[in-house]
Amino acid sequence: MKKLIPLFLLCVASTCLGGTLDISEFNGPDNAPIYVIDGDIDYNDTLNGLSVSLGWSSNMNEATGTLTGSGDFTINGSVNSLAIDWEGTIGANMNVKVAGSVVRANGKMTMSGSGTISGYTLDRLALLYTFTNFDVNPATGQMAGYVSLKGTAKLLGRTLPLSLPKTYLAMDLPDEDMNGQWDSAGDWKISDIVASVDGKGKVVGAGNFTSLDENGNPYDSIEQKISGTVKNGVVSLTATGKLKSTSKIKEILTYRLSDDQTVAKKSSVSAYGQSRKF
Amino acid sequence: MTFRFRHYLLFAGFFVLATGGLVWFRQRGDLQVVSKETAENAPLKSENSVIHHDTTPEKAWSAALQSDSVPRPTWKKVQEARFYTTPRGKANYLELLEGYGFRGSEAVPYLRAILNDPDQEIRRAALRGLGRTETAEVELILTTYAKDGVAIEESTEAALVLGQMGSPAVTGKLQELLRQAQEPVLREHLVDGLAGRPWGQTQTFFLGHLRNPYVSVEEKQNALAMLGMRDTAPAEILTQALGSEREEIRAGAYQGLAWRNETAASEKIRISLLREKDAGVRSLGYEAWGNQTDASRDEILGEYRKEASPEVRLRALGAWARVYGRSPTAGETFLPEAISSLENVAMTDRDPGERKEALLGLKAVGSKESKDALERIAANNSSARIRNIAKSMATSAQ
Numbered sequence: 001m002k003k004l005i006p007l008f009l010l011c012v013a014s015t016c017l018g019g020t021l022d023i024s025e026f027n028g029p030d031n032a033p034i035y036v037i038d039g040d041i042d043y044n045d046t047l048n049g050l051s052v053s054l055g056w057s058s059n060m061n062e063a064t065g066t067l068t069g070s071g072d073f074t075i076n077g078s079v080n081s082l083a084i085d086w087e088g089t090i091g092a093n094m095n096v097k098v099a100g101s102v103v104r105a106n107g108k109m110t111m112s113g114s115g116t117i118s119g120y121t122l123d124r125l126a127l128l129y130t131f132t133n134f135d136v137n138p139a140t141g142q143m144a145g146y147v148s149l150k151g152t153a154k155l156l157g158r159t160l161p162l163s164l165p166k167t168y169l170a171m172d173l174p175d176e177d178m179n180g181q182w183d184s185a186g187d188w189k190i191s192d193i194v195a196s197v198d199g200k201g202k203v204v205g206a207g208n209f210t211s212l213d214e215n216g217n218p219y220d221s222i223e224q225k226i227s228g229t230v231k232n233g234v235v236s237l238t239a240t241g242k243l244k245s246t247s248k249i250k251e252i253l254t255y256r257l258s259d260d261q262t263v264a265k266k267s268s269v270s271a272y273g274q275s276r277k278f
Numbered sequence: 279m280t281f282r283f284r285h286y287l288l289f290a291g292f293f294v295l296a297t298g299g300l301v302w303f304r305q306r307g308d309l310q311v312v313s314k315e316t317a318e319n320a321p322l323k324s325e326n327s328v329i330h331h332d333t334t335p336e337k338a339w340s341a342a343l344q345s346d347s348v349p350r351p352t353w354k355k356v357q358e359a360r361f362y363t364t365p366r367g368k369a370n371y372l373e374l375l376e377g378y379g380f381r382g383s384e385a386v387p388y389l390r391a392i393l394n395d396p397d398q399e400i401r402r403a404a405l406r407g408l409g410r411t412e413t414a415e416v417e418l419i420l421t422t423y424a425k426d427g428v429a430i431e432e433s434t435e436a437a438l439v440l441g442q443m444g445s446p447a448v449t450g451k452l453q454e455l456l457r458q459a460q461e462p463v464l465r466e467h468l469v470d471g472l473a474g475r476p477w478g479q480t481q482t483f484f485l486g487h488l489r490n491p492y493v494s495v496e497e498k499q500n501a502l503a504m505l506g507m508r509d510t511a512p513a514e515i516l517t518q519a520l521g522s523e524r525e526e527i528r529a530g531a532y533q534g535l536a537w538r539n540e541t542a543a544s545e546k547i548r549i550s551l552l553r554e555k556d557a558g559v560r561s562l563g564y565e566a567w568g569n570q571t572d573a574s575r576d577e578i579l580g581e582y583r584k585e586a587s588p589e590v591r592l593r594a595l596g597a598w599a600r601v602y603g604r605s606p607t608a609g610e611t612f613l614p615e616a617i618s619s620l621e622n623v624a625m626t627d628r629d630p631g632e633r634k635e636a637l638l639g640l641k642a643v644g645s646k647e648s649k650d651a652l653e654r655i656a657a658n659n660s661s662a663r664i665r666n667i668a669k670s671m672a673t674s675a676q
Contacts, residue, residue: 057641057671059634063558066503066533068565070641093537095507097470099434099463102402106470106507108537128539130509132474133438137369137399144373146442150539166442168376168410217663220631245558245589 021195021203021235026253029262032269032276033186035103036060036211036219037067037096050077050084058092062211062220063241063248065273067094073111081118086125088113094131098274105134105145120155127151127162145169187212188269190239190251195226203228207239209249209271222246222271233257236266350380353388372403379410386411390419402435409439417448424455426464434467441471449479466500473504477511484511488519488527499530506534513541520550529559535566542572551581560585561593568597575601579612592623592635599642606645613647621651624668625659633664641671 028034037060044053051074058069074087094107112126127149134145149164188211195205205226211219223246228237234256241249254266268277351359351374359371375392378385385407392404405423408416423436437455440448449472456468469487472480484505488498502519505511516538519531528550535543544567551563564581567573575598582594595616602610620643623636637655640648649672656669 055670055673057634057638057667059631059638062631064533064562066536068638070638093507095503097466099467100430102431102434104434104438106504108507108539130507133442135402137372144376213663217661218630219634221629243558244556245561 019197021193021197021205021230023193023195024191025193026190026251028186028188028269029278032267032278034188034211034269034271034274034276035096035098035186036213036272037094046077050075054090056090060219060272062222062272063246065095065097067096067107068092069094073113076115083119084115084117086113086115086117086122088115088125095273103136105131105136105143107131117155123154123157125151125153132166187214187216188271190224190253193226195228195237197230201230203230203235203237206242209239209241209251211271222249224249224251228253230257234263351377353378353385356388368399372399375400375403376406376410379407382411383413383415386413386415393419398429398431402432405432405435405439409443412444414445414447417443417445417451421451421455424452424459424464424468426459426461430461430463433461433464437464437467437471441468441474446479449475449483453483462497465497469497469501470504473501473510474508475510480510484515488515495524495526498524499526499533502527502530503533503537506531506536506538509539513538513543516541517543517546520546525554525556525559528554529562532559532562532566536562536569538569540571542570544570544572544574544577548577548581557587557589560587560590564590564593564597568600573597573601575612588623588627589632591619592632592639595620596635596639596642599639603642603644606643613643613645617643617645617647617651620648621655624651624655624664630661630664633659633661634667637664637668637671 037058044051046052053074054071055073056069056071058067060067069090069092071090072088073090076085076087078084088111090109090111092107092109094105094109096103096105098104107130109129109131110127111129112124114124115122128151130148130150132146132148134143136143145168146166147164147169148166149162151162153160153162188209190207190209193205193207195203195207197203203226207224207226209222209224213219223242224239225242226237226239228235230236234254237251237253239251239253241247249271251269252267254263255261256263262278265277268275270276356371356374356378359367359374362368362371375389379389389404389407389411392407393401395401395404405420408419417440420436420440424433424440426433428436437452440452440455452468452472452475456465456472459465459468472483484501487493487501502516506516513535516531516534519527519534522528522531532547535541535547547563547567547570551560551567554560554563564578567578578594578598578601582591582598585591585594598612598616599620602613602616617640620636620639624633624640627633627636637652640652640655652668652672656665656672659665659668
């Protein structure tokens with residue numbers, strides 16, 4: 001569940017110079033979501049006479065935000081006298097970029113397999129789709145952008161090239177018959193914070209950055225080193241990935257000791273190729 | 279504001295689209311296709327399917343993949359849609375605004391007026407529609423939007439729309455806008471726009487951009503990754519970048535090579551990996567290696583044996599698994615060890631992301647033994663989420 005109260009800092013108390021910074025956890029606020037596209041779906045549906053079945057999994061790189069996925073599919077049925085029976089594997093490599101409130105997806109998807117079409121044996125059908133600037137709009141339930149297609153079909157021993165030029169496409173986000181656990185609330189937290197403050201107000205410590213699904217289950221947990229200062233009743237902390245490979249996962253927190261509230265627009269989070277200020 | 283979005287819908291959506299590689303669904307509510315190339319000349323058609331049955335496989339394929347059709351709405355139709363009362367109605371209005379742009383110069387004054395709408399989504403749809411008009415006038419309009427100081431949602435939209443316009447003159451305009459822009463997110467989108475344009479137009483720019491000492495290494499990394507994704511630049515641009523002294527640039531080259539279609543750069547990646555010290559960069563290297571058409575699983579295995587970092591070993595195993603899965607052979611002696619290692623990570627790693635990565639490796643192997651491992655993980659893993667994913671993978675592997 002998303003936070004229902006505006007108090008973001010937990011267990012903040014008695015921080016003083018030359019002691020322990022008494023924070024155990026910080027929950028990311030609603031206005032700084034970090035979306036993780038990660039999960040698994042088992043999809044079965046009928047589309048215009050075609051029975052479509054898909055098993056699909058993906059994983060998102062916490063440092064770069066790129067996503068890789070793979071799965072299997074079967075498609076069979078008949079559409080306008082065109083009998084189709086096709087099965088094989090799919091793979092995808094995508095990235096998602098956020099600009100303000102807009103989410104856009106780019107990437108590629110491959111489908112390859114064998115089957116029959118209109119009675120002809122497909123020894124192999126391999127398709128490569130390129131998706132360009134898909135604007136994903138959950139408010140309207142649509143996604144729209146450009147797609148192009150390249151591929152080859154091998155029929156009766158002959159190899160036929162396939163292509164489709166860059167083509168505009170708008171489509172509904174499907175919302176039914178979906179069994180799976182993919183979700184993303186954009187939740188994250190810094191937990192297990194252990195930090196000390198020296199006599200000059202310098203903070204050194206460690207913690208964990210964790211991205212969470214809607215049910216509070218973690219997607220990733222990344223060890224962080226924490227540094228910062230305590231000055232004039234304001235704590236400024238910077239948490240970065242402990243390893244070079246995770247160093248782009250970074251949170252900056254600025255909060256007042258008097259009321260445990262963050263100072264507006266003085267904090268930020270960067271992970272999964274996304275950055276948010278709050 | 280809480281913005282919740284079930285991301286699986288996005289990828290399910292892409293999959294539904296991919297199934298349309300055989301059949302373009304054209305009924306409203308499923309999927310609509312507008313071919314940019316045919317838009318100007320095609321007559322308005324009924325909503326009947328474009329699929330035709332024929333007697334030769336070549337013609338059947340040609341027909342199955344043909345996309346004609348162009349709902350180029352009239353302004354009257356656009357205006358009617360503007361009084362929407364539901365999210366679906368709004369989606370329809372946004373789509374019509376963009377589609378109206380296919381009418382060319384006649385659409386410009388109308389769409390330009392929409393740029394004053396109070397709703398940003400509508401303004402962005404108008405920007406996209408303006409781009410579809412492919413007029414010189416619109417190029418100038420869009421360049422006033424793709425600048426610092428404009429709302430980032432709109433400035434990036436304008437940058438991407440410019441990137442998709444056909445006129446070669448746009449390439450120079452995007453470069454000029456990039457020279458002026460300071461905002462990193464906008465700069466990234468301007469580079470994205472350029473990366474999708476023909477290499478003949480952008481070659482000089484990108485070669486200079488990648489050498490420019492005043493451009494940040496992060497920006498160069500993004501440029502290389504996007505050039506790989508777009509398949510526009512020759513693969514040599516990416517393999518040459520593996521020789522850079524900056525590891526961020528090499529990381530971008532690995533990302534591009536992991537994305538690029540049909541590259542055979544295994545040897546260059548293998549040699550480049552010898553110099554990589556950082557675990558994250560090495561991991562990217564293995565992801566690129568697994569994507570190469572000439573990847574040898576024996577060579578990957580040889581490097582895997584030398585890896586000390588658990589994170590990197592897992593990516594090396596993943597690369598090996600992908601290569602094995604593409605062309606499995608009986609009697610592969612490493613297979614039991616590969617499956618056992620992946621299963622161990624999936625069962626014990628403290629990071630759920632690493633456990634998931636191991637599951638993907640097992641899935642990529644695609645053997646009976648890997649399916650058995652997935653079933654064991656589905657039954658015994660300490661994480662409910664991992665159990666569910668493994669169960670689904672094992673089921674779909676049947």
